[in-house]
Amino acid sequence: MDTFFNLSKIFWAVANPGNFIVLMLVVSMLFGWKKLTFLTVFSLMVLTVYPIGNLLLQPLESRFSQPEKLPENIAGIIVLGGGEDAELTSIWGQPQFSEGADRVMTLPMMLKRFPDKPIIFTGGSGSVLKPEFRGADTVKAWLDEFSLAENIIYERQSRNTYENALFSGQVLPEAVSIDQGDGWLLVTSAFHMPRSVGIYRQQGWKVIPYPVDYYSKPFALDNFRFDLAGNLSDFGTAVREWIGLGVYFATGKTDNWFPVERAVTEQPQELSI
Template sequence: MQDLFFYLSKTLWFVLSPDHFLWLLTLLALFLCRRRVGFLLLLLAVLGQGVMAFYPLGNLLLRPLEQRFAMPTEMPERLAGIIVLGGGEDAEESFLHQQAQFNQGAERLMVLPALLEQYPDTPVIFTGGSGSMLQQTYKGGDAVAQWLATLGLADRVQIERESRNTFENAVFSRRLLADESQGPWLLVTSAFHMPRSVGVFRQAGWQVIPYPVDYRSGADRIRPLLNLNMDDLNVAVREWIGLLAYYLSDYTDALFPAPRGAGR
């Protein structure tokens, strides 16, 4: 069932991601160019790309995701552990260049040294394999292990390198626990990804305190950067679709998970 969900989600996202959807819409319009509907579809595709070329529509969808869970106002004195979700590393580039490479979500990892210093005796798990449907050779966990080794921190962090999505992050990471550790785990991931992550981990039986990083939404002003605007919109749409898909699959405890008391 997990495999079916993984492959189906990847296939549907290929079609539904805004950039691919507009491209497919343009192809359909050209195919129907001799009909009125073809002209209307082409007009829609051109207008859509025109708006996205100048205005960051992604902000409208990113902001409610990023504002759902705030950074803790006070950090607890003790934690059962810290868990960091993958996604900030570039696994393939790290392997090819034999040097840890990071992407826009690098903040997920950049907070680790400070947290390790603040909680020197606390278990830490990094969870992340490969989310690729076609290429499972390069694992995010390997890139992070390489980076931690350069900092002399390799022995402080357990690496889970087989998970392919957020659901498997929660399930596979639990297998690393020697016992059912009582108390809350600090959950580190991108702010836009936090609602889905919290819902999934709660459903899997974890007690978590959200620790959001990597904020993407910016000011609502003209920004003539199509690639950046489209990237933000892709991230936001993917996350909202993910929330719905995970809820319908019973992988999360709510359609749009909300804050609770600390550690609950």
């Protein structure tokens, strides 16, 4: 598990599109490879104006739809971390969030809608160098401001999505199980939902996808933008997720390369929050 985690960090440090483009540019200039230099500069020009990331995010975010209705007897709710900045929270003494915070923002809503169901927030540290900063601690501090912190079960040891699923099972209340009732409502970013569903299913969880935090838009001419940083960020997010789907499936951590939605046959109830 440690080897997989460390290798994934090393790989992404190189494969991250921004880092990879800079690396190719440096290599091409050092060795005088004019064709590679041209290709690298051309790639930057395309990314500056063309939303490639949007095209790659579309199939990820549309794979699972947000349910309009839910089964009557859900076992509980699992919210995956991702938008917390635990280090900045520690530095400034205030809960700090970045992209992905929509996951966390569902917690008060879920507490109100399902007051009698267990709600798990799972998020430790994905950092190799600073593992002491845990996402769950930031969320607890934020919910403390609303006197809601004690109503959540916090899992703070996980470092990636595989460990989210693994350690979520270790903090379950004794009276519930991973395949209880109609399943667990699984909350994460829409682009991250296919891999998350596959991982949880592989470990025996019965989950109901509840995607949030969308980034992509239907293709249109007005989606073009002169924004290298924004386009590169979306492209990096999409590339990382597509690579993650392949690697996790190849290593047996998901039940399917690109998990599909499963029909719910039980009697549904209205989801009114």
